[in-house]
Amino acid sequence: MPGLSFDLIAMQLFTGLALGAIYVLFAIGLSLIFGMLTVVNFAHGAFYMVGAYVGLFLISLGGNFWLCLVAVPLIVGISGMIVERFLIRPLYGRGIDYPLLLTFGLSYIMVELIRIGFGTSGYPFDTPDLLQGAVNIGIGYFPLYRLFVIGAAAVVLLGLWLFLERTSFGLIIRAGARDPQIVRVLGVDVARVWLYVFGIGTAIAGLAGLLAAPLQGVIPEMGANILAEAFVVTVVGGMGSIGGAVIAGLLVGVVISMTSLFAPEMAKVSIFALMAIVLLIRPQGFFGRAGLMS
C-alpha cells in the first residue's frame, strides 16, 4: 500500500487508543451494573442519550460545559436511582431476563419522550472554546477535545477504582456482589447499596453521553449505536469485570482503527469478529467469572 509510513501507523495506533478510551467510557457503566447487580441494563444507551440532552438543556439555560460535567452525571444518576427504586427493585431474584426486558422497553420510552420534548431532528453541540482545535502530538495533529476525553475517561476509571477498592462502602458493594445473603445477615441494607450502584452506573452513562455530544452532535437515536459497541466491550472484557472492560475497550479501539487503515469496509464488522473469536476461545471473556449469567 502506497503512503504507508511509520508516522501514519503510529498515528493510527494512537487514534485507536483514543477511540478505545471512548469505548471504555461507554461500557464501564454497563459493566459495573452487571457485575454488581447482575442486571443487564438495556437502557444504558438511553441514559447515555439523556445525558447529552440534559447537557444541551443546561447549556441552553445559560450553563456552560464545565458545569455540565458535574450536573449531568448528578441528574442522570438520580433519574437512574428512581428507575432502580421503582422499576428494577421489584424484579430482583426473578431471573436475569426480567430486568433485561424491562430496561429494553424503558429505553424505547425514554427515546420517545425525548423525541416528544426535543423533536426528531438533531442539535449541534459545540466543542467548548477552551478545547477547540487540533494540537501537534509529535506524529501529527490530533483534536484537543479527544485528548480531553481520554483524560476524563482516566479520571472516571481511577475514581471508580479508588471508590470500589479503597473505601468501606466499596467493600460492601463488592461483598454484596459476591453474597448478598451474608451481607444482609451482617446488618447491611443491601437494597440501598444496589440503589447507589445503579445510580453510579447510569451517572457514568450520562457523563459519557455528554462527552460524546461534541464529537457527533445530539439526536434521540444516538444511544442505539453505542449500546451494541458497549456490549461487545463488556462481553470481550468479561461480563462484570471493570478491568476487563478497560482492556477490551482499548483493544476494540485499536482493532477498529487498524481495520480502518487496511480494509475500511470491514471496520464495523471487525469488532464483532473479535467478539466471536474471544468467545470461542474464552467464553467468559478476558476476566469474566464463569457462570455469572446462570
Add this chain to the structure above:
Amino acid sequence: MTKKITKSGLLSRRRLLTSVGAGAVLAASPFRINLLQAQEATIKVGFPVPLTGPYGTEAQDQVRAAEVAIAEFNEGGGLNGRKAELLVRDDKLNPGEAATRTLELIEKEKVSFIVGSLSAAVQLAVNNVTKERQIIFNSISQSDTINEASDFSKYTFHEALNPHLTAGAVGRYAFPKFGKKVAFLTADYAYGHEMVRGFQEAGKAFGIETLVDIRHPIGTTDFSALLPRIQALKPDILCISNFGRDQQIALKQATDFGMKKSMKIIVPIMLYTGRIAAGPQAFEGVIGGTSYYWGIEDKIASAKAFNDRFRKMHGGKVPSDYGALGYGGVKTLLMGAKAANSLEADKVIAAIEALKYDYYKGPQYYRKCDHQSAQSVLIIESKASPQKGDADVFNVVETEAPNDANLRSCEALGHKV
C-alpha cells in the same frame, strides 16, 4: 324532506339512516378528514415517505411542501372543480414497507398518482409497483438507476436531481478551482457509489487523480480512524459522499482534526436540514450541490412565491431542499392533469412531457427518453455564521443552468431513441 328523498328512490331508508348516523359520528370526530377521502370526486395523490427513521426531518418537510402544492391546486379550481388531496404514508425507509404502502394506496385508496420516497433503493421498489399497476410515479429523491432503461417505464418520472448531474456539477465547479488530487470518503451503498462515479466522470475532463476511495459503512458515528490516512496523502480536495447524519458527523470530525486547513472539503449534496442540525462550525467553508435553497428568492420570482406560501402555511419556516422536491413532484403531476384535462394516464404523461415549467426554482422540463427533470443545480458554500436569521446558512456561489449535455445520454441509459 326526508320523506321526499326516500320516496324519490335516490336513497333507501336504511342507506339514509346509516349515512346520517355515520355522518354525525364523523362530523363530531377528529377524523373528519376521512369523510373527504371517501368522496369519489377528489384526486388522490399517494405520498409514501420515511416519516420515521433517520430521514424523518427531511420527509416531514416534504409533506409540508406537498401540502402547499395541493392547496394551490385546489384554490385554482382543481381539475374542473375536482379537488386534490394528499394521502401521506410512512415507508420507514424500507423498500418492502414502501412497496406494501404503495400497493395499498393504489388498491384501497385508488390513488391517481404516487409521489415520494427518500432513498435510492426505496424509490426503485415503489417504481416496480407503480410500473406494474400503470400508475404515474414521480420520485423525489436522488437515483441514477431510475433513469436507466431497465427500471424506467413511461409511468416513471424523476423530479429530483440524480447523482450524475449533482456530483458532476459540484466537480465541474471545484476541480478547476481547488486542485486535481482528490481523496474520496464514501458511504458504502448505492448513493455513495453513484456520487463517486459522477465526480470521477466529470473529473476526467480536468485530469483529476484519485488518491484513495475509502468506503465507510452507513451509520458510522466515528470517522477518526479513517482520517489520518487521508491527511497523510495530502490531497487538494476531500470529497465526502454520504448523507444525513453520516454527513454531519464526518464534517464535524474532519473539522476537529484540522483537515480544512490543508484541503478543501466538497460534498455532492449539502443538506439544509443537516447544516441546521450540525451547526455552522462543522459545515463552514464546505462546498456542495443542491436542487434548491430558499435564498435564491432574491433572484427567482417563482422561488419567492413558493417560499412566501410555505411560510404562510407553516408558521414562518422556509422550505428545505428535499422539502421543495415534495412541492415540485406533486405540482408537476397535478399541472399535467390540468393541462391534459383528464386523469387518464397516457394523456397526463403526454401533457407532463410537454410541460416547460417554472414552479419554484427557475425553468425545468422532463427529458422525453427517461423523464428526468432537466433543471438547474445550485453550487452552495456554507457560511461561517448566519447573518440574516437562523435560516441564512448558505451562499449560492454558482448556478449550473439546465442542460441535457450534463445528463447521461439517452443511449448510454439504454433507451431507444
